[in-house]
Amino acid sequence: MIDGSAVLSRRLEWQRAEVRALAVETPRVKSLALHVSGWRGHLPGQHVDIRLTAEDGYQAQRSYSIASPPEDELLTITVERVDNGEVSPYLIDDLHVGDRFELRGPIGGYFVWTAAMGGPLYLIAGGSGVAPLMAMLRHRERRNAHIPALLLYSSRTLEDVIYREELDAMARRDRALRVVNTLTRKQPEGWTGYGRRIDKALLAESHFPPDERPRTFVCGPTPFVESASRILVELGHDPLTIKTERFGPSGA
């Protein structure tokens, strides 16, 4: 058994990742299933740094959340295209199964949840911010942990909902899990979910009461996270129970 300090003092070496599978999640998002030899495991919510090297030696690094649970053999990252970005268009358009690049991690030990931490588990996602939260939900399911959980997930349109079928199936299988979608830009005919940006009324209808002390994780674009976490505090949630991860417009 390695204690925390031993884990912390181990240098994060660059490792080789090989692409084993690519999955189109939405028109703008792909998931990359990677084989990393000697991967020493991760906790749901952590991220990795990847480093690409061009033929002329130029290198670029970016951070991506891990979307797969620790129980999976392959490591999955979910990448959203950043228009005019440098790394994400390459990963989405040019990467093939069998390609290799460098990766190191896992990184981050605060924005993490494991079944052992208990619940209720309250997840709020904006767009591709759902990725690290999906690692938590997948882990929860793999561990057969029927901890009450709620995912409130804001997307622009139905086509932009990442992991939609998997989330629907997960919620159908498990009565302790609720998945609440809101579509902010366009709603299909007959849509019964929410059709607006998150606001106080919406959050008040879709949260665990503060006295249940939910483990709350909010991830998405900065304005989304700012607004969701501010409203949660207004609704009486202790700020110290709310963990956030924001990504700016230049996430690239």
Next chain:
Amino acid sequence: MDKPPISRGFRSRRHEQTPEHRLPPGQYVTKDFPVLSAGPTPELNLESWSMVLEYDGSVLGSWTWPEFERLPQTTIRTDIHCVTKWSKLDTTWLGVTFDDLLEAAGVTDPLAPYVMAHCDGGYTTNLPVEDLVDGKGAIATRYEGAPLDPVHGGPARLLVPHLYFWKSAKWVRRLRFMDDDERGFWESFGYHSYGDPWKEQRYDGD
């Protein structure tokens, strides 16, 4: 070590030519100002705000917001480097240097070699005193001429721009001298204890 695998077809899409001496390894330039915080942005309340300098449980100096605003104000123009890979060039800040804060507290010599910065929301970060003195560290209250936005750490954040930007702790309220180095918030979660961007000290062991 083996050569890294080449990503065929991958190439730089950088348009601006940033001089090499201004961009630490592994960083890219952004024009935006991304936000990273571990929790909700604390509510801004200048009436209850105070800045405290302390050592060994005793208060060396304490300033309310109006008192803090009357301390000497220094303009700082600098590049900033976030551990999440973005760098922002030529940012302009206004604030009180650590040197001026010590002077206002009547502290002529730093009392201990390390400082822990304590912030609203429970965040902490550790710094060597030598990285704060001689104009290297400040508490900033203005960004580009305007009051610092709460999402960026307003009303006041630490500014230690020669280290990765998590060291420039947002919502700073208390600076505590320490005889021995202790790890702050991110430093306890695997991030480097010192964080020199030019040595790419992102994570522990780097």
